[in-house]
Amino acid sequence: MKKALFFVTILMMLYVVALSKGDFTVELEAEDGISTEAEKMYRSNAKNGIAVLIKQGASITLFFTMTGNDVCRMQVGNLHYSNDGEPDELTLTLNKASSNVLGSTRTRGASSNGELWNDFQDTGPVGGYTSITEGLYNLVIEATIADEYGVEVDYVSLQILDCNNSTSVSAVKSGYIRYLECSVCACDPCEKLENYGVGTIVTGTIACCIAIAAICVTIILKCWDRKRGN
Structure with missing residues (x-):
């Protein structure tokens, strides 16, 4: 009986620990960001049917907010992209009170007369872990190296680790990606x-x-x- 109670107590303690710390994923859609240099592209294989094209030196700024009195760890778990042409390099920078370059990733180099723009790839983790606290953040994705055709971004996945249950991290939608219209x-x-x-x-x-x-x-x-x- 005592042994049974002991094991039940241990299980309850493990359950409480599991509840007290949570790991989850937040996805930031590229079309929800801000850019005056990018262009929305309709792609059937993109998550919401839209990807965002950026060329050499152009960038997209995505926003997310964290609420709760906590310190969590964050890592870019994946960047979903497509490319038809030479390899491109994307650099990710996290901004709050100061800038923090999270890391860079290189896209696949392959060409098939434009057909690969709808063939989306995953980069996997980009950079290491960084600490985040309560507040509004912006994540900048810049095409630091790109050929004349650029690269298309579908979404970015953020891995959030070691947060309390009362802590939440969510995307903030802006959605101003410029179309190539005459007025702009x-x-x-x-x-x-x-x-x-x-x-x-x-x-x-x-x-x-x-x-x-x-x-x-x-x-x-x-x-x-x-x-x-x-």
């Missing part, structure tokens, strides 16, 4: 359109002023003629 791109047709718009406004303003001046002159001349007639 820098290209010759857009510049011509903008110049045309400015020219139209200026021309219209001048024409309006001339018309008002002509009316005023006509009124003045009529008044002058009436005075001369009197």
